[in-house]
Amino acid sequence: MTNHKGLALVDLDDDGVDRAFRRDVLEGLRQDQKAIPARWFYDERGSQLFEQITQLEEYYPTRSETEILEALGDRFAELIGRGRAVVEFGSGSSVKTPLLLNAIDPAAYVPLDISGDFLRQSAAELSGKFPGLPVYPVEADFMREVTLPDEVEEHPKLGFFPGSTIGNMIARTAVDLLRSMRATLGHHTHGGALLLIGMDLVKDESTLEAAYDDAEGVTAQFNLNLVERINRELGGTIPVDKLRHEARWDDLHSRIEMHLMASEDIAFEVSGESFEMQQGETIHTENSHKFTRRSANILLLAGGWTPVECWTDSGENFSLILARAENPRNAP
Incomplete structure (x- = not known):
């Protein structure tokens, strides 16, 4: 027997939003180094983009x-x-x-x-x-x-x-x-x-950085899609066009880090809460430890x-x- 509908064990609030998603985003944006867990990349669009990433030459x-x-x-x-x-x-x-x-x-x-x-x-x-x-x-x-x-x-x-x-x-x-x-x-x-x-x-560092910052910009779309999801599901007003994808190697922690960097000072709201980012400040969106x-x-x-x-x-x-x-x- 095949059950395509499956079981749903996600905790949704009255607005139909995953409570854990809202909690993780708000808590992450309140931190001095803003950070959102990478698991929230994977809405339907994010999952599709990741499938594209897996086909890239660099990946x-x-x-x-x-x-x-x-x-x-x-x-x-x-x-x-x-x-x-x-x-x-x-x-x-x-x-x-x-x-x-x-x-x-x-x-x-x-x-x-x-x-x-x-x-x-x-x-x-x-x-x-x-x-x-x-x-x-x-x-x-x-x-x-x-x-x-x-x-x-x-x-x-x-x-x-x-x-x-x-x-x-x-x-x-x-x-x-x-x-x-x-x-x-x-x-x-x-x-x-x-x-x-x-x-x-x-x-080697060059191979790692290329795998997370491909020439076609698919990984950048994947990273920015997280912000689009926040805007859509959590009533966010984050200016997507003012954020830039960045991948960097951190040798101390043996990991590639992905960030979204503000290209200028910005202010926005998420779920009714106000936030600011200075030019050059980042939201840390993913670690990929090696x-x-x-x-x-x-x-x-x-x-x-x-x-x-x-x-x-x-x-x-x-x-x-x-x-x-x-x-x-x-x-x-």
Whole structure:
């Protein structure tokens, strides 16, 4: 059975606005360094723009991750086994997700995403490619523990988190997410949960900056779309034409940062609250942390996952890691 309508677990206010979106935007704009979590990029338009980004020449992660999935399907099948319910944190890519599903012959597929329209569209497209596979889309904020559909409770779970989205989070948030994934997937039931996660690797600065500031300006549109969403959904008056996309490498934190920089002094409102930005001031909209093998392992272990095997593409630009959930334990 396929459920394209899916479950909706997003908390909306009386105006139909996601309460968490309003809270995060207002709290972020009140800070000295204005900042908005990157997960709010992904309304329907943002999700479409990101799909375009993945096809850009400068954006290597998707090609690199796809190369791994294409080359190692037999190994995935050996280590993961058949009959698991695949729970994807974020709507499935039209390329990467089918490669995994073909390799491991799952019992069901559960995409989780906060963008309901894009989620249902992706679920319907994937169901068309796998007509015998039960698909249960769930509209939810996967940053917290999610209750999965009853239909998949009997199956062991494989979490799938491709694209190095984990790199968008600072370390403590990433660890919290890994722990909530472990809770969502049920680490203690049905033979233990597994997680297949993408993590981008440290490389030369010029390659990294080009991947987040492409020549066609698609990434700039993606960044500015967040402001357009705020204006549309939260009654914002932010002058989009007075903001400029900027990508910069921060070596101390091992990350690319995306910002929206004010080209002149501006004043605006969001949800009835007034804000100002001086020329050159920025809204910090995304981090994309880059990892070494050791730092990736440390992050996973802190989140309750033990790495089983790690694969990289031929250019050693990107890694896919399979990890298993561990039961909580005290030191040492």
